[in-house]
Amino acid sequence: xxxxxxxxxxxxxxxxxxxxxxxxxxxxxxxxxDVLLRAFQRWSTIGALDRxxxxxxxxxxxxxxxxxxxxxxxEPRAELPTAAEPDGTGAHAERAALVAEIVRLPRRQRVVxxxxxxxxxxDAEIAEVLGCSPATVRSIAARALARLRVRLxxxxxxxxxxxxxxIPTEEATR
Numbered sequence: 459x460x461x462x463x464x465x466x467x468x469x470x471x472x473x474x475x476x477x478x479x480x481x482x483x484x485x486x487x488x489x490x491x492d493v494l495l496r497a498f499q500r501w502s503t504i505g506a507l508d509r510x511x512x513x514x515x516x517x518x519x520x521x522x523x524x525x526x527x528x529x530x531x532x533e534p535r536a537e538l539p540t541a542a543e544p545d546g547t548g549a550h551a552e553r554a555a556l557v558a559e560i561v562r563l564p565r566r567q568r569v570v571x572x573x574x575x576x577x578x579x580x581d582a583e584i585a586e587v588l589g590c591s592p593a594t595v596r597s598i599a600a601r602a603l604a605r606l607r608v609r610l611x612x613x614x615x616x617x618x619x620x621x622x623x624x625i626p627t628e629e630a631t632r
Contacts, residue, residue, distance in 0.1 A: 459510065461501040465494065468511055476518050493517045559609050567602035570595055 472494075476486035497504055497514055504510050560568055566588065573579040573587065574595075581592040588595065 459505055461498050461505065464501075464505070464510060468514070469494075471511075472514065472518065475515055476522070479519060480522055489518060489521050493521050556606075556610070559606055562609075563602055563605060567598055567605070570598045571602050574599055 469490075472490050473486060476490045477483050480486045480489065493514065497517060504513055507513055560571060563571070569588065570584055573584045574581070579587075581595045584595045585592045
């Protein structure tokens with residue numbers, strides 16, 4: 459039997475077999491192509507066998523197994539990071555805890571903190587909004603920040619975390 463005749467008769471069967479064995483149609487086509495190229499080069503020996511189709515099928519299986527072994531040594535593999543990389547969830551959790559504590563503040567303190575730190579509004583404009591003096595705005599802001607420091611620095615308090623740490627004073631550092 460000539461190689462051309464064998465190819466016309468068995469090519470589809472070889473592809474079906476390869477797809478069944480390999481599970482990936484594109485990879486199966488590549489492997490069948492490689493096997494048929496090698497079989498063509500040695501067809502005088504293979505064509506003289508009693509069952510050349512069984513031999514070519516065995517070549518497909520061997521190529522699949524050796525292809526996996528060969529490319530597992532050559533293909534680049536992603537390296538896992540050795541150290542844990544920060545993913546940013548801690549910062550989001552801290553911000554959520556801070557916002558939750560701000561919500562628990564009295565309304566005037568929330569307004570002052572929101573305008574002063576989130577909107578970057580000067581004390582004089584905040585005073586106009588609240589109908590008070592700029593000194594009162596500063597006082598309200600100081601009380602709000604003190605309350606947040608206590609709540610966020612004390613993990614034992616309801617909703618408390620170690621988010622804000624008290625700023626050390628000169629007396630505390632002595």
